[in-house]
Amino acid sequence: MMQTFAALADPTRLRIVELLRAGPLPVGEICDRLPLAQPQVSKHLRVLRDAGLVGVQPRAQQRIYGLRAAPLRELGAWLERFRDISDERFEQLDDLRAEIQRDEEKG
Incomplete structure (x- = not known):
């Protein structure tokens, strides 16, 4: 859980997660939507992947990144406990x- 919070604490990584809500995207398209170069985007994607928030599928010479629901569901369940408060x-x-x-x- 802490790794999820740490990964999402960075505004760029949070923006990447928001972009991927609409569906999987290749790295190049993520770069096109953010004011960052490909190496910077790749570093952020690596952190998200290490936290389990995104998965990657190689497709020819592209890498397609998509959200993984399990860590987000876990985070949602944890936050739900605070809703009553x-x-x-x-x-x-x-x-x-x-x-x-x-x-x-x-x-």
């Missing part, structure tokens, strides 16, 4: 807002 806090904030609004209307 945030929902409760938002409800408390809504109650406070309503109380302030009532006080303003009274006075």
Whole structure:
């Protein structure tokens, strides 16, 4: 899990993951969509691959990268455990807002 967080902490790697949500892409196309040269993109893809977030398939002379769902599902399940906490806090904030609004209307 920590490796997933570490890999996604970099904005470029997060952008690559977002690009791959639409489907697998060759390295060249990823480079075209980012302001980076191919060696830089390849380094980011290597980190994502080492974290298990992407898989690669060689196709002739191309390397096609696609998302791997398992680490993202694991991350989603982990984050879901915190949803109750945030929902409760938002409800408390809504109650406070309503109380302030009532006080303003009274006075």
